Amino acid sequence: MLQKMRKVQIIGPKKELQSVVDILYHTGTVHLEDLSKTILPGDTILRKMDIEKGGDIANILVKIGGIFLALPKIRDDAGKQAKILEELRIKSHNDLIARANQVIEELESTTKDLASTKNDLEFTLNALDRYEKIIKKIQPLENQLPILEGFEVTVILIQREFKDVLEIIRNTLVEITRNQFELISADVDEATIATVVVFNKKYSEQVHSFIFSQNVNEVRLPSEYLGKPFHEVLHLITEKRTKLGEEIGVIDNKLVKLSAEWYQELAVLKKVLDDRNEEAGVFGKFGQTEYTFFILGWIPKKYLGSTKEVLKNTFGNRVIVNELDVSPDNMDEAPTFYDNPAFVKPFEFLMQMVSPPKYREVDPSPLFAIFFPFFFGLMVGDIAYGIIILVFALIMKKKYKMEIWLQHLMNILIISSIPTIFFGILFGEFFGNFGEEMGWIHPVNFLGITWNRIEALVPLLILAIAIGVFHVFLGLAIGIINSLAKKSRKHAIEKAGMIAAITGLLLIIGASAKMFPEILLQPGVVLIIIALPLIIYGGGFFGVFEIMSTVGNILSYARIMAIGMASVILALVANKLGGMMDVALVGFLIAALLHIVNIGLAMFSPFLHSFRLHVVEFNSKFYEGGGKMYKPFKREEKGG
Numbered sequence: 001m002l003q004k005m006r007k008v009q010i011i012g013p014k015k016e017l018q019s020v021v022d023i024l025y026h027t028g029t030v031h032l033e034d035l036s037k038t039i040l041p042g043d044t045i046l047r048k049m050d051i052e053k054g055g056d057i058a059n060i061l062v063k064i065g066g067i068f069l070a071l072p073k074i075r076d077d078a079g080k081q082a083k084i085l086e087e088l089r090i091k092s093h094n095d096l097i098a099r100a101n102q103v104i105e106e107l108e109s110t111t112k113d114l115a116s117t118k119n120d121l122e123f124t125l126n127a128l129d130r131y132e133k134i135i136k137k138i139q140p141l142e143n144q145l146p147i148l149e150g151f152e153v154t155v156i157l158i159q160r161e162f163k164d165v166l167e168i169i170r171n172t173l174v175e176i177t178r179n180q181f182e183l184i185s186a187d188v189d190e191a192t193i194a195t196v197v198v199f200n201k202k203y204s205e206q207v208h209s210f211i212f213s214q215n216v217n218e219v220r221l222p223s224e225y226l227g228k229p230f231h232e233v234l235h236l237i238t239e240k241r242t243k244l245g246e247e248i249g250v251i252d253n254k255l256v257k258l259s260a261e262w263y264q265e266l267a268v269l270k271k272v273l274d275d276r277n278e279e280a281g282v283f284g285k286f287g288q289t290e291y292t293f294f295i296l297g298w299i300p301k302k303y304l305g306s307t308k309e310v311l312k313n314t315f316g317n318r319v320i321v322n323e324l325d326v327s328p329d330n331m332d333e334a335p336t337f338y339d340n341p342a343f344v345k346p347f348e349f350l351m352q353m354v355s356p357p358k359y360r361e362v363d364p365s366p367l368f369a370i371f372f373p374f375f376f377g378l379m380v381g382d383i384a385y386g387i388i389i390l391v392f393a394l395i396m397k398k399k400y401k402m403e404i405w406l407q408h409l410m411n412i413l414i415i416s417s418i419p420t421i422f423f424g425i426l427f428g429e430f431f432g433n434f435g436e437e438m439g440w441i442h443p444v445n446f447l448g449i450t451w452n453r454i455e456a457l458v459p460l461l462i463l464a465i466a467i468g469v470f471h472v473f474l475g476l477a478i479g480i481i482n483s484l485a486k487k488s489r490k491h492a493i494e495k496a497g498m499i500a501a502i503t504g505l506l507l508i509i510g511a512s513a514k515m516f517p518e519i520l521l522q523p524g525v526v527l528i529i530i531a532l533p534l535i536i537y538g539g540g541f542f543g544v545f546e547i548m549s550t551v552g553n554i555l556s557y558a559r560i561m562a563i564g565m566a567s568v569i570l571a572l573v574a575n576k577l578g579g580m581m582d583v584a585l586v587g588f589l590i591a592a593l594l595h596i597v598n599i600g601l602a603m604f605s606p607f608l609h610s611f612r613l614h615v616v617e618f619n620s621k622f623y624e625g626g627g628k629m630y631k632p633f634k635r636e637e638k639g640g
Contacts, residue, residue: 002363003300003339005630007033007326010295010311012319017049017286017293018093020311020319021279024295027310028634029303031335034285035296049286049293057277060100063108064270070111071259072252076267084268096276100269107262111255118251125244128237134219135237137188138196139230152204156195157217163193165214172210177203275635282633300337300630328487334359337630343415344369349408354615355625360485362478364619371471371618372412372610377419378464379564379606381453382429382571383441385599386420389413392603413603426451431595432571453561453568461561468557469506471613472550473499475621482622494538495621501531501547502554553617559609567606570598 008030012020024030036048088096134155158165166185173181181199188194199207211218225233287294299307308321326334336356338348340363347368357363380386393413400406428436428443428451435441443452449459476495483492507524510516535543571594578591 003337005298005334006304007324009322014293025279028632029307030297031630032633033296035287046287049283049288063104067107067111070115074263077264080264081268088272114251121244121248132237135230138186138194150201152201153198155219158193176206335630336627346408346411356627358627373416373419375610376416376606377423380420380602381423381427383421383424384431386417390417434575464557464560468554472554475618479622490538493534497531497534500527504528556617
């Protein structure tokens, strides 16, 4: 059922606003309304609240994020963080911002310089690795290179697919250097060719300019390596890499020390400022006068007393919570807050997928939780299938703990598996007729009628229609309650007339078919005569056509037996086909395969049709939906 809601107005001095918002945020009971929308243009007394406080917090969070990126992550110390949190939470907004800026001033410049220096060193280190890789590849070509004074060496990397550009480079270098160059190529890997070019230094500018124009990757060795043999260059690279590694190690040690000293406080500061930043986002919904703030919202009746008490204990009479009188029509604006037992919660999820109820509507979730498993169990009706569905759902719940939607669906399957096993006992089905064939179980006989689904086709079909009559009549009865709650007398009369009309039709059909005593024929006619004016008064002449629509709704419940019959026939086919195989193992595998398919269909088709019977046949008799969900102002838990 839906929890009763109270519309409240919270008033207090503006200097206490941040503290009040902080308490409301951590209490998490108030669904905020945008009071600023009720402020009329030109109102000089009540004005919209400014939200300038959010800006400075956002900037600080960006700076703290930058520091976090530079510092090595260490494990959260829950005890230490709790102590820091206690100190920071009692600080005023200005004191908190001052402390955050103090920490940033202490760390930002140092961490930024260290991180920048480390990045430069790592970039150089990567470049050395690249030089080393290329030089090792072209080192075998060193003997082919002329050793000449005044000559320069450069390396060009070319993708193998563009190797034709080598000929263009060679021809152009002939012109630029007047044939005073040497060009040697070698494969670096499967995709790259390294080309070493030796040329007279006086043509350096022209050669490099030309290579750049060809959009090829030129590797220019640092000046200190030019003119040296490759083996000497490799040695120098090794020495420099060692030196760079030591310098990076020194920086890492400094960052580790800073992290050990500041990480816990930074983590808590970020958490507190995240909260304050989110809190500041709602300031625009508040109203203010020169000295007073106004907050408007909804609180569930069960939380109203505790919320008042928290505010009174903290602020005394300086902050007041006023309960506002709301007209019945305006109560439709109240948010929807489900307050059902745990076993109904998964079915609330299904209702939310369709549309949450409005505040003054009857919550169909508890009825959903009763009838959905009943219909599902009646359709599947097999002990073994029920056990397998139960185990499957438990495994999926354990494996995908973080998937909330899947948790709800698996909970529905777990609940539905219980009536599935119950009806399996009633129908005497364990993997279809396998249990009966083995002598483990037999269909129950009740009032001289067997509950064997194959033999009791007609009685069970009548049972399904009877369930449909009860379910649809229940929907119409709830429709009368909803109509009276909304003071819609016509709709209430129309639904009462519909119940009378359908009852009259059933009496006429039952008496004509000699299922009921013949004496009920005349009361049936009288009921229809009484019902027609009521339906026309409530729904107009088109309301009469709704009679046949409602009859169609009731007949739809025949699918309960139809789906169940399809399931039991497939189970019988599986057992029969498996038993016909000469090789026992082959027969077992065929039967098992068909039963697995049947169980898969049993989890899908009865689920879908049971859902449809509620949403289309049942809910259409009373449910309007379109409500807004209760979303209290509080910190949303992220991740696990």
